[in-house]
Amino acid sequence: MPVEYTEKSLLKYSQRIIELFKNPKNVGEMENPTVTVSEGDPQCGDMMQMSLKIEGNKILDAKFLSFGCAANIATGSAVTEMIKGKTLDEAEKLSIKEVSDSLGGLPALKMHCAVLAHKTLRKAIREYRQKIEELKT
Amino acid sequence: MPVEYTEKSLLKYSQRIIELFKNPKNVGEMENPTVTVSEGDPQCGDMMQMSLKIEGNKILDAKFLSFGCAANIATGSAVTEMIKGKTLDEAEKLSIKEVSDSLGGLPALKMHCAVLAHKTLRKAIREYRQKIEELKT
Amino acid sequence: MLEPRNMRVYLDNGTTTQVAKEVLEEMLPYFREKFGHPTFVYSLGQEAADAVERAQEIIAESINAKREEIIFTSGATEANDLAIRGMAYANKKRGNHIITTKVENPSVLRVCERLESEGFKVDYLDVDPQGFLDLNQLEDLINDKTILISIMHVNDEIGTIEPIEEVGKILQELRQRVYFHVNAAASYGRVPIDVERMNIDALSITAHKIHGPKGAGALYLRTNTPVEPVTCGYVSLFPLRPGTENVPAIVGFGKAAELAFDGFEKHVEHMKRLRDKLMNGIEEKIQHVVLHGPRGERRSPANVNYSFKYVEGESVLLHLDLNGISVATGSACSTRKLEPSHVLTAIGVKPEIAHGAIRFTLSRYNTSEEIDYVLEVLPKVIENLRRISPIKAGQF
C-alpha cells in the first residue's frame, strides 16, 4: 500500500465563514414562498432547505434552513445572499467557485458543503420552472 | 529476529568507583618488585600491569598500572588494596564478587574490568610460584 | 447567536489535556540545566538517565508493574503499534489469529488492518448497545492459532469500561499462551489498573491525556514477553524503541502520573460528581437527547456523550467554542473520512443521530461552576440550532 505523500488540508475555516456561521443571513422559514426544496440527507450529516420568492424572472427573497456544519450554514447564507435580486438565469450561472471565493475559500474537505447549497439552489430553480411548465400545460 | 525484552544495564558507576578513579591507590611502578605481570591487550581497550612484593608467603606491597576505563582503574586500586598483607593463598581466594562488592557494585557491562584485575592478580601469583618452583629445581 | 463570554471551559480532556503547573515545573530543568543525553557516561547524562528511571518507577507503581517493564515511546499510538505488531510478529510461528473489538481507537484498528494485509487473521468482537464486549463471543473465537487479544480499557468516545479483568481471567485459564494487550490511553488516571490482577501482558498509556506533555507515551511489557521492535535505528535506553528519549517529556509524564495517583480516589469522585451533574442537567434541560454508553459504575468517570437530535455536531461544537467551551463530536463533518464515528455505528446508533453526538470529557481540574456554565450555554445553542434546522422534532 504505497502512499503518495500529499498534504492533507486541515479543517480550517476562514474568518468570513465563522462570521456567517455565527450570524447567518436569510436563515429561517419563509412565509408564502414561491418554491421550497430540500437537498441532502440527515443520514449523510448535512441537509439544506431553501425557499425562494420569485416574481417574473427575478428572485426577490431567499431563505434557508440547515442541518449541517459551519460550512453548510455559511454557504447557505452566502448563496441566498448572492442570489437575491438576481434573475433565475443569473442565479443558475452562479458557480461553486464564486460561492467559495465569497467565503474566503472553503477547506478542501468542506467543498461538499458548498456543493450542497449550490445543488439546493439549482433544485429550487428547476422545481420552480417545472411548476411553471405544469401551470402552462 | 524476535527480541526478548530485558533491561539493559546502564553504564552507571557507584560513588566509590568514581572516588577510586579520581584518587586510585597503589598506582605506579614499583621498585624491585618480586613479580610483575601484564594482562589484557590495548587492542581490546584494557590492559593492566601489576607488581607484587612478596616475602615468604605474604604480599607486602602491590602496585598497578592501567590502560583502561574508570572501572579498570578502580578495580586495580581495590584489588591491590585488598591483597596487601594477605598470604598468597588468601589472595588467591579473593573472588570477583568480593572485589565488585567492595566497589559498591560494578555496572553489568563493566564486569569484565573486575575480571581483568582479578586475572592479573592470579597471573602474578602463578608466575611467582612458578619462579619459586624453578628456583627450587 | 450567543455573545461570547470570558469563561473558558475545557471539556475535551479525552483528546488532550492542559499540562499541569507542577508537571511543567518538573520538566523545566531538563531543557537547559539537566539537558544531557541519557546514554552518556558523564554526569549530565547520568542525571538524564536517573530522571528516566524515576519516571519509570512512578509509572510502574501506578499500575503495579516493575520499573524495568516500562518502555517510553512518543505516545499511545506508537505504544499500541509496538505492542500489537511487536507481539504479533514475535509470535507468528505459533499462530496468526488476533482478537480485538469493533470499537477500538484508530491507533489499534489501523494496526490490525495492516496485520490483516500481512496475512494475520483478525476477529473484531461485536459490542452491545452500551459498548460492552461479549465474553462468550470472545471465548468462542479463541482457537489454537490465537496469539494475541487487544482490548481497550475505557472506550475513549463513549466511556464504556470493558471487562478487562474478566478477559484476563479467561486468558489465564487457557492451556495455550495468548498474550493480552490493553490500550489504556483513555482509562489511565481515571479507572484503576493493576496489570497483575488483570493479567495484562502489555499496556499502552500516554502523558498528554493526564495533564502531562505531548510527546511521551509508555508501554508496559511484562518481563519475558516476546516482542519484536517495529522501528529500528540508534538504540539509546530501550532496545525495543530506538531513538533519543524525550527526557523532559518523560520527566513530565512521571510527574503527571504522580499527581494523578496521589489522591486518585478523590479525583475520581470529583469527576464522577461533575459527570453526573452534567448528565442530569442535560437530561433535565434539553429534550430529544440520546445518551451514548452506559450509566453508573461501568462508565468512565470522565466521559459524557450525548446526541442532540436534529442538529449537527460540528455546529454545536463551534458554537460552544465561540462561548469558550471545548468539546469533541462524533459528527462526520469534523473528520477526514466524513463518516460518522465507528464506535457509534458499532453500538447501533443511526447515522442521523450519530451526527449530533457531542463528547464532554472531564478532568480533575474541572469545576462545578464550569458545569453550571455549560448547562447555561448548551441548551441555548441547541435551541438556536434546532430553530434553523429543517428537521422537525419527532422526525427521527
Next chain:
Amino acid sequence: MLEPRNMRVYLDNGTTTQVAKEVLEEMLPYFREKFGHPTFVYSLGQEAADAVERAQEIIAESINAKREEIIFTSGATEANDLAIRGMAYANKKRGNHIITTKVENPSVLRVCERLESEGFKVDYLDVDPQGFLDLNQLEDLINDKTILISIMHVNDEIGTIEPIEEVGKILQELRQRVYFHVNAAASYGRVPIDVERMNIDALSITAHKIHGPKGAGALYLRTNTPVEPVTCGYVSLFPLRPGTENVPAIVGFGKAAELAFDGFEKHVEHMKRLRDKLMNGIEEKIQHVVLHGPRGERRSPANVNYSFKYVEGESVLLHLDLNGISVATGSACSTRKLEPSHVLTAIGVKPEIAHGAIRFTLSRYNTSEEIDYVLEVLPKVIENLRRISPIKAGQF
C-alpha cells in the same frame, strides 16, 4: 588528580544540545495556554495547527523546500527509519538494491541491516582515511535494481562533509529514478543544505542537536516521492507519521531553526575559529595525538576528534567531566557492544588508537574562554593518565 573547578564547558553538542533560552520561551505557551490538539476544529486546536505550520515553514525555508514537504517525527532516528524503509518498501517493485556507506550513524545502519534481512541488497561504500566516500565506487555500484541511496551529510563522529552535491548530480544524470536520502542530523545548522541544488528527495534532521528540544525531528520529503508509512495508527496531521504531534517540541524546533539560520554564516565562522583554536592547541600542547577526519573546509565547523595514544577514552572523558568538561569518546568501553567505533574502524584507525579517541563538538554558544579552559585541563588529564598507563610512548 585535578581539582574540579566551577567552569562548565559543554563540548558534546554532537550528542545533544542545551535548549536555547529563546526556544524554551517560544515553547512555554504550548504547554498550558495553547495546549490544544492540532486536528481539532475548535480554536485551541487551530492555534496548535497554526503553530505546526509555522514551524514547517521555517524549517522548509532553511533547506529550500516547500512547507508541505516537511513531516514531523520524534527525532532523526524515526525520520531515517521512515525515509529509508518507507522508500525501500514503496519502490520494491522496481528493484531491491540500496547503497549507503560504512560510516553511517547506527540509526541508518540498523535500518539497512533490517532491510537486508528482508531481502534487500545493500552495498556499503568504503571511505578513505579521512572518511570521504568514493564517487567512482558509487557510480560503479549503481545498477538497474538500485532504488535508493542514503548518505550522511556530515559524519557525526569525525566531521567529514560528504560530497552530497556530487552524489545528487550523479543521480540526476541517471536514466533511472534512484531516490536520494540524506541524514543531515549532524550537519543541519552547521553546514548549508539546499535540497534543490543537492537534488535530495528525503532529508532527516533533529531538533535536539540545534539547541531545540528532544522529541522533535523532521523528514523533508520531496513532493510525489513514494513512501510507505512504517508505523501505523491514529493519523493526526501527517498520514505518514501517525500519532499526536508533539506541538511544543515542534514549536521549539521551528524557533531553534530560526535562531540557527539567522546569522548562519556568523555562527559558522565562530565555530570554525573555536574549532581551529582547539585543534591547534591540542597539537601544540599534547604529543602523540592522531586527528580523525579531514582538515579545513571539508570538515564540519563543529567537530574536533583526536586520539590520545596510550590512554583510554572513557578515562579521559570522566576526568574531563570531573573538571566540568563534557565530551564524547569513540572508546569501546563507553558503548554497549564494547567494540571500538565503526567509523574509526572504517577509516583504518587501529583499535588501540581508536580506544583513545575523544570527540569535541561545538555550538555557536561556546566561547574562546571555554577553549582556553579545555586547553588548560586536557593536557594535564592526558599527562596524568599516561603516567599510570602500562604502555610506553612509541609502543604504537
